[in-house]
Amino acid sequence: MTSIARDTSWPEISFEERIGTAEFRIHERAHIVVDGDTCRGCSTRECVVACPANLFVPTSDGGILFNYENCFECGTCYMVCNKEGAISWSYPEGGFGIVFHRT
Amino acid sequence: MSDADVIVVGAGPAGSCAAIAAARAGRRVILIERGPFPGSKNMYGGVVYPRILDELVPRWWETAPIQRWVVRRSTMVLSETGALTVDYRSNAWGEPPYNGATAYRPDFDEWLSRQAVAAGAQLVTSTTVTGLLRDASGRINGVRTDRPDGDLSASMVIACDGVNSFLAKEAGLYTATDPANFTLGVKETLALPKHVIDERFGVRDDQGVDIEILGGTSGVNGGGFVYTNLDTIALGAVLKLPKLAAQKKRPEEIIATLKAHPAIAPLIEGAEVKEYSAHVIPEAGYSMMPTMVTDGMVVAGDAAALCLAAGIWLEGVNFAMASGMYAGEVAAAAVARNDVSAKSLTAYTDKLNATFVLRDHKKLRKVPGLVLSDRVQQKYPAFVTSVVERVFRVDNPQPKPGLRRIVREERKRAGIKLSQLIRDGWTGLRGFG
């Protein structure tokens, strides 16, 4: 008889599913602007690791692709970034951006 | 005539309490919130201690949108596979006048803002404050918003604009932003049927559990938490920013590892992720606080770094509500005597110094640093759990080893010097004393 080990793990959801659980009211204007030239010269890339919404994506040409749409507006990126002026950070227009439900 | 006596920026717990206090004192108050409704931008670990509301909202527990009353408080130390839990239970905390409670911030903050509106404050939502206005002498006398025709004048401003506190920074109240002072909180709201939560956590009705976790954060300095809501569990990690960036581990991976820990996994098995969220926490406490007052403005709540992250005590909303209330009272009095200079507003700092708001922070000022130190984070969880593991392991026919021998051997195995252990113990004792 085969014994079936009780599986206590569960399928981890994909990042897209994870971020899809949050509501974002997206404004057409980006509230965070990343300076591509500064990022090209950055080797540490703290933002890529730390951003909880995974909005900073390294590109093959050594730059950083940035999406503002699914931003939690937490401030992690500009705090961990040690390149002066690489990230211009502000809040989205009033009424837009992240809307938490059960947090 | 100015548009208001007092402008409160941010309708979180600090802002709403400031607005209640100032409006009750007869001042014209405008409370500005950038989200579509108060609380929509707010997220936290999950427990609020509303005792301070007794003054502002008598019998608050009858109307506040509470999920569960915390009757079990656990502190858990996790090694790779082991877990040591200290668990205290008091069902009395589940009855009036209560102690801590779990609540969703979009619910709680919105409820609190309605108390401010009932007190006479005017709430303006979906409006982001983008800067401060000053008179010819440099005194702050209003705010600029992102709406057309969006300047608003007032006798003074109370900045409750949260952890990023752009207003306090613009006013020059912070010297610099050191990422080492901040942690990132990431959290999953996990759905399970109420009866399953009741059974797994050993509670009934509206009783709830608060579990604070040391270790289990994949080598990134910080901690974890598990709180019960009515039909969801809040599970998350708090991660020191520079360490997170340096460890090359993504926040959601750290949560996944925590969820898979043998002591955590059975609690949340089969739960569905309902909402993922993130927020930054001003973790360093007293050492990172800004100057609290300037001409025409005071700072309260997270914007003033009034968040207590001292190991077994993790509190923020109560400090926000208290500082907001004192700010509102002081602002109302300052406006009434027509003197909103920094000197006049030091009554606010005095009030903070005289109450738990700064007394707790001062008393525990060494604790946040100790708790987030590399030794406490990287070495002690394994040390403590392996000591306990050996104490309770019955290795017959071997006789039981002496406790002192176990501690010595495990301390050496964990690479902790005796002098360091004594020093940290002393810092801890003094810090918590």
Place this chain on the structure above:
Amino acid sequence: MTVVACLKWVTPRADDDDRFAGISAADQSALEFALQSAQPGEDVVAVCAGPVGAERALRDAVACGVTRAVRIDLDPRASSSAVASAIASVVTEARLVWCGDYSLDRGTGSMPGFLAARLGIGQALGLIDVTIAHDAMTVVRRLDGARREIVRVSGPAVLSVEGSTARLRRASLRGVLAADTATIDVVTGPSSVVDTVDEKPFRPRARALAAPAGASALDRVRSLTDAGSVTARSETVVLDPPAAAARIVSTLREWGYLG
């Protein structure tokens, strides 16, 4: 005369939590066009048939500049025809009535048509472009098969617009502050307007299709999907770009996709 914007209060969450409710992008476009199309001295009225929570949408409309806001207290389950009747009863001397093309919850898009019938005025529905001029407006309707219809609207009419047609202006701070205490007229709608009490989520009615004909399985699948049949036409040609473009246009015209 008045210009009217009809707004529908939609609660996306199952618990009907008003904090997450609002009006659709299409209704926001409708409100913007109402504000833009009003002539000097003309009233702009925002109407919403919905619960008390919907007054927030009306206050937002007041903040944006409407001169009057009316809430019709109506059961949220009321049919499109009942909503149209209720709105028609409060809208008088309407020159233009702007609506979203369809609502986010039920989404049948039938209310504007019913409303035009009740008011006895013209209609131009499903607009994707609107040009407002002093005397008459030129609007573009989206038709089936990617066709477009350009309509000149000069008399009183109900107009329904898609969500992408206009971005609602941002209310000024003064407007928002003043709207807080603005009067919202509340009209009690007819009480028995719910045709069927059905708490199940709305689903479009199933359509009965004839069983596929054909000798082989492949033929039956083809008849179901139209693949390879006469209605699915394709043609491969090799031409230089200008000639190819001309050929595409002429072919689309021949097949009836262009007017």
